[in-house]
Amino acid sequence: MNIGFIGTGKITTSVIQGLFRSNIKLKQILISERNKKNSLALSKKFKKVKVVKDNQEIILRSSWVFIAVVPTVAKKILKELTFKKNQTVVSFVSTLNMTYLKKTLRPATSIVKAAPLPTIASKLGPIILFPKNKKVTNFFNHLGMAIIANNEKENNHLWTMTSTMATYFEYCHTLENWLVKRKVTSAKAKDLIASLMFGLSHSMLLSKSKTKELVTDYQTKKGINEELLKRLKQEKTFSSIDRNLTKIFDRIKKAND
Ligand SMILES: NC(=O)c1ccc[n+]([C@@H]2O[C@H](COP(=O)([O-])OP(=O)(O)OC[C@H]3O[C@@H](n4cnc5c(N)ncnc54)[C@H](OP(=O)(O)O)[C@@H]3O)[C@@H](O)[C@H]2O)c1
Structure with missing residues (x-):
């Protein structure tokens, strides 16, 4: 065709x-x-x-x-x-x-x-x-x-997630840049971060566990993953993302009305 x-x-x-x-x-x-x-x-x-x-x-x-x-x-x-x-x-x-x-x-x-x-x-x-x-x-x-999507409202909810791509790369850039400031070459830093994110996404796609369970699986008691997560939660990083996603949804919904 x-x-x-x-x-x-x-x-x-x-x-x-x-x-x-x-x-x-x-x-x-x-x-x-x-x-x-x-x-x-x-x-x-x-x-x-x-x-x-x-x-x-x-x-x-x-x-x-x-x-x-x-x-x-x-x-x-x-x-x-x-x-x-x-x-x-x-x-x-x-x-x-x-x-x-x-x-x-x-x-x-x-x-x-x-x-x-x-x-x-x-x-x-x-x-x-x-x-x-x-x-x-x-x-x-x-x-x-x-x-x-089951209906137009759900479609708008799902489309909201497409607003996260630049934020994702800014997150990756923050990690890379932290390394670069400590004299790691940008090529090595990029390889490390891209491979880390790719591996985690791949594990998530294959895993039968709920994502919340992966959050637990990927921390050890008193370990560095637990510590960073705790620090970011204390600074309300994730609730800020949640709140701002709703703002993006409202914008998509308004444009669709
Ligand atoms: N990019 C994404 O990730 C993405 C994801 C999902 C949905 N979308 C949606 O997909 C649509 C296109 O996005 P895009 O990123 O591809 O935008 P884009 O790069 O701006 O492409 C739109 C193209 O339409 C051409 N155009 C303008 N007037 C036209 C006409 N009368 N007849 C035929 N073509 C004409 C433009 O050509 P000129 O350059 O000559 O003006 C331009 O190349 C948008 O509605 C966007 O919201 C985009």
Whole structure:
């Protein structure tokens, strides 16, 4: 089948890189010319990727269409485009709710909201999907881990977690920098931290234990893990994260209303 992307930005580039690392069989991938630099690079690298100037033509020639433009552009261009009845439309735009999508993408009825993350380029990471759609879930399970929201409110709760990526890297940077200030080379510090985080995430994915149990498992009585955790709790580090996640959720919810 042919699939098409309206908007060739960061996330489209990552999804296409993941697709070519996967065993998903596609005839052609049609992408919009904008962004010119990205579309040229993708079409040069992958023979099956074709640049199409007109968004409407992408829709006409694709069985599935991915909407990958920023919210303001989406609101402007979607109402001028006509979708096909039997087409699957996947929207990456966090702020367009299902009521809006159903109304604007008519007569298409197979509509899914999806939040892929840049890690999809390496076929890793979650892809949050709503509502449940077997074919779309199967597609994204080849590119990472599909996580299905039960309803729009839960979808907004799950999307809240996508706000944590920069904070995660700032945490990693803090650890690295602590080492660098003590004359460890930045290459060695980066390897150590990346490997530590990768190992812990891998253990968490494989573990049958609840995460709270891992918190206990990874401390020894009077050990250094117990001490650091206690110190950070005393400084209310984790309750601050909890409180501020609610602020992010409120922002996502408001944008979806
Ligand atoms: N990046 C992420 O991690 C992520 C994750 C989940 C969801 N999303 C959502 O996915 C959407 C895209 O995100 P992004 O990070 O890929 O943004 P982006 O890098 O800004 O890409 C959007 C692209 O749309 C192009 N564009 C502008 N007007 C257009 C038009 N009329 N027709 C076709 N294309 C047009 C832009 O081209 P020009 O550069 O020429 O203006 C730009 O390259 C957003 O709604 C975002 O919230 C992103």
